[in-house]
Amino acid sequence: MKSNYIQSFLSSNPDAVAAFTRDAHSLLNKNQTSNKVKHSVYAKYFDIEPRPKFTGFEKLEELDKIIRAKLSALVTPYEEKEILPVDQSPQVNFKQALIDRALRLKNRKNFLYYSGGVDSEVVLLAFLEAKVDFTPVIFVWENNKMEALNCHDVQYALKFCARHNLHPVIRTLNVERFWNSDEIVEMAHKYNQSSPQLLTYYKMVSTFNDELKGEKNANQSD
Numbered sequence: 001m002k003s004n005y006i007q008s009f010l011s012s013n014p015d016a017v018a019a020f021t022r023d024a025h026s027l028l029n030k031n032q033t034s035n036k037v038k039h040s041v042y043a044k045y046f047d048i049e050p051r052p053k054f055t056g057f058e059k060l061e062e063l064d065k066i067i068r069a070k071l072s073a074l075v076t077p078y079e080e081k082e083i084l085p086v087d088q089s090p091q092v093n094f095k096q097a098l099i100d101r102a103l104r105l106k107n108r109k110n111f112l113y114y115s116g117g118v119d120s121e122v123v124l125l126a127f128l129e130a131k132v133d134f135t136p137v138i139f140v141w142e143n144n145k146m147e148a149l150n151c152h153d154v155q156y157a158l159k160f161c162a163r164h165n166l167h168p169v170i171r172t173l174n175v176e177r178f179w180n181s182d183e184i185v186e187m188a189h190k191y192n193q194s195s196p197q198l199l200t201y202y203k204m205v206s207t208f209n210d211e212l213k214g215e216k217n218a219n220q221s222d
Helices: 014-025 034-045 057-072 094-103 118-130 151-163 175-179 182-191 196-221
Strands: 109-113 135-142 169-174
Touching: 014 034, 014 094, 034 094, 034 118, 057 175, 057 182, 057 196, 094 118, 109 118, 109 196, 135 151, 135 196, 169 175, 169 196, 175 182, 175 196, 182 196
Parallel strands: 109 135, 135 169
Antiparallel strands: none
16 A cells, blocks of 8 residues: 655645635635635635634744744745736635545555644545545644643644544654754755744654655565
């Protein structure tokens, strides 16, 4: 059985991106914030519980500013891209685009990152509706006191998994230590990225994917 490592399921799916953009475009004249628009699109197709965006990184706001300023001097600014008009022609809707994508990953060993937030939750719901097997992967962000910074989202994610009889894999990272390390500087260069928060996700996804590849190689050598 092939393994499907953690990837950007939403943004790597052109049909879902186009469908989401069409739905979001129809809401832009209603004075809603981007987060409200996103929730509205998701709620149109999935049973999503409205909740505030909280990643846990908010507790390291001052350190984030310091590291972000340091890394900004190392990366090349992004060039603004042309905003293309939204294709309003009738096509597959957002929910069906996600389900169709999930079905193409059937008969694979899928690992899906689940933060406890709404973005990753709609992906899990699409897989559940498509009846495609997967394992949720939950990352716990810790500080130097070994306190879980994202405990709110992690607790929500664990309850969601229990409700749907899912058995998540959990991995932990000391965020303060990583943000103050040489490794994050190297990754900033590698990915041309100054956001310590995004680099934290890159770090964990890369580490977990390497773990899966190592297990695969070990099994093949047995």
